[in-house]
Amino acid sequence: MRKATENQTVKDWVEWLILFGKHKYNLSKDENLALRDAITTYSSVAEKFFFEAIIPMCKGLAHKIYETYKVVINIRDISTWVYAGMYDGGKWTRFSTYRGDQSIFAWTATCASQIVFKELDKQHLIPPNSDLNATNTSLTLKSMQYDSERQMVIDLVDVPELHSVLTMIYVNRMTDEQIMAEKGLSKPLLRKTVRTAETMLKEALIDKESMLVVRSNGKIVNLVREALSDCSGVFQTSTSDDAMAIAEKQLYTDNEENELHVLQSQFRPGLPFLEQWVLFVVDRAQEMPWTTEEQTVFYERFYNNEDPVALARRLGRRRTWIDNKFHKLNVEITTYIINWMKT
Numbered sequence: 444m445r446k447a448t449e450n451q452t453v454k455d456w457v458e459w460l461i462l463f464g465k466h467k468y469n470l471s472k473d474e475n476l477a478l479r480d481a482i483t484t485y486s487s488v489a490e491k492f493f494f495e496a497i498i499p500m501c502k503g504l505a506h507k508i509y510e511t512y513k514v515v516i517n518i519r520d521i522s523t524w525v526y527a528g529m530y531d532g533g534k535w536t537r538f539s540t541y542r543g544d545q546s547i548f549a550w551t552a553t554c555a556s557q558i559v560f561k562e563l564d565k566q567h568l569i570p571p572n573s574d575l576n577a578t579n580t581s582l583t584l585k586s587m588q589y590d591s592e593r594q595m596v597i598d599l600v601d602v603p604e605l606h607s608v609l610t611m612i613y614v615n616r617m618t619d620e621q622i623m624a625e626k627g628l629s630k631p632l633l634r635k636t637v638r639t640a641e642t643m644l645k646e647a648l649i650d651k652e653s654m655l656v657v658r659s660n661g662k663i664v665n666l667v668r669e670a671l672s673d674c675s676g677v678f679q680t681s682t683s684d685d686a687m688a689i690a691e692k693q694l695y696t697d698n699e700e701n702e703l704h705v706l707q708s709q710f711r712p713g714l715p716f717l718e719q720w721v722l723f724v725v726d727r728a729q730e731m732p733w734t735t736e737e738q739t740v741f742y743e744r745f746y747n748n749e750d751p752v753a754l755a756r757r758l759g760r761r762r763t764w765i766d767n768k769f770h771k772l773n774v775e776i777t778t779y780i781i782n783w784m785k786t
Contacts, residue, residue, distance in 0.1 A: 447474035456481045456488045460496050469546070471532040483535045493521075500552050501525070504559055512569045515724060515780070519746050520550040521559055528558030537653065544657040553663050557653050566751065567766035568773065577645045583672045590632070592656065596670045599647035604762045605640035612637065645671065693774040721746065727780050733772065740765060741772045 444466050449455045456478075470478065481488045501521040508516050529537050529551070537554045541547070561571045587593050603608045611617040612624070613747045621632055648654075654666035728741055736758065743749040744765070 444468075446471075448477045448639065450477070450481065453485045453487050456485065456600055457491050460488070460491045464496060472543040473499075475545075476548045478547050479538055479541055479543070489530070489738065492527070493523050496749070497525070497548065497551060498522065500548065500555065503552075504555060508559075508563065508569075509777065511562075512771070513570055513777050514563075515777045516568070516773075517721065517724075517748065518720070520748055521555075523748065524562045525555040525558055528562075529554060537655070542656060542657060545663055550655070550663060552659075553655060553665070554653070557665075561652075566769075567763070576649070577642045580645050580649065581672045582641055582645060582670060584670050587669050590614050591671065592664075592666055595654065595656070596648070596666055597644065599651065600640060600644050602640075605636065605643060608633075608636055609640050609644060630646055678692075704759075724776065724780070727783060728776055730777060731772075731776060737768065737772060740768050741776070745773075746768045757768050 444462050444495070445459065447459060447463075447470060450459050464542065478492075482492050483489070496516065501518045504521055505516050505518050508514055531537065541550050557715070560569070584593050584596060587596075593613050594610065597613060599608060600609060608622065611622050615669045618624070619630065619633060622628070623630065624635070628636065629659050648671045656663060656664055656666060658682055725746055726743070728745070729742075732740075733741070739758070740754065742755050744751065751765045751769070752762050755762045758765070760768075
C-alpha cells in the first residue's frame with residue numbers, strides 16, 4: 444500500500460482511503476497533512492472521508508449518545524453534521540490549526556464530538572442547556588499549565604489596551620501596583636479596565652467554542668475548556684470528551700461481529716452495516732403503535748433526514764413541536780428495540 448504522500452490525483456486519494464480502511468496504520472505527520480489538504484481541496488475526497496472513512500468513529504459517537512441519553516441517532520446524520528461543521532461554509536476552520544502532530548482521525552473525532560453534541564442540543568434531541576454568558580462563566584487562566592497557551596487565549600482580545608492588561612496579569616504575573624505604574628491607571632480605573640477585558644475575553648471564548656492545540660506529548664487540548672469555567676453547569680463537555688475517546692478507539696478497533704450486527708445480518712444479509720442499521724430501525728418503527736403523523740415525523744427525520752422547518756411547514760406544526768415529537772419517538776423506539784432484542 445502506497446503512502447498518503449504519494450497520492451497525486453483525486454482518484455489516487457479515493458483508492459487510498461478505501462485501502463486504508465482495510466489496512467490501517469499510523470500516519471506520519473506529512474501524511475496527516477497531505478490527507479487534510481486533500482480533504483479541504485477535493486470534494487470527492489472529503490465525501491469519502493466523512494461518509495465512509497470515519498463511519499466507525501460515527502458509530503462510536505452514536506453508541507455514546509445512546510448510552511447517555513437513550514436516543515437512537517442515524518449514523519448518516521452524524522456524518523452529515525460532522526462534514527458540515529468541519530466544512531464551515533468552505534472555511535474549514537477546525538482544520539486551520541491542525542499541524543499534523545496528532546492523527547487526523549483523532550483530531551476529527553475531537554471536533555466531531557463538539558459538533559455533534561451541539562447539533563443534538565440545537566435539535567432538542569438531548570436535555571436542553573441554557574446559554575453561556577459572561578455572568579455564568581469565570582476565567583481559569585491562572586490554573587492553566589503553559590504561558591504559551593495562556594497567550595493564545597488572550598490573543599482572542601484584539602483591543603490593544605485590554606490585551607496588554609490581560610497579558611500583564613496572566614502571563615507576566617504583574618501585581619496591581621506594577622500595572623498601575625506601567626499604565627498610569629488609578630486603582631478604580633484598573634479594576635474597570637480588567638473587568639471589561641475579562642468580559643470581552645469570556646465572550647470571545649464562548650463564541651469560539653473550540654481552540655484545539657496538540658501538546659508535545661501528542662494530547663489534544665481544547666483551550667476553551669482550559670480557560671473558561673462554567674458556573675451554571677451548562678459547559679459540561681465530559682460526555683463529549685467520553686464520546687471522542689470511544690469514537691477514536693472505535694476507529695481502530697471496529698468490530699462489526701457484535702450481537703446487534705449478527706442479529707441484523709440475519710434479516711439483511713450482505714448489506715453494509717450502516718444500511719442494515721437504518722433498515723432495522725425503520726422496520727421496528729413500523730411495529731410501533733404510532734399515529735400516521737408520528738410515523739411521518741419519525742420516518743422523514745430519521746430516514747430521509749428532512750429539514751425540521753420544512754417538515755413543520757408541511758404538517759402545519761411548529762418547529763419546536765417537530766423537535767420534541769422526534770425526541771419522544773426516539774426514546775420510545777429505543778426502549779422498544781431494547782425489549783425486542785431481549786425476546
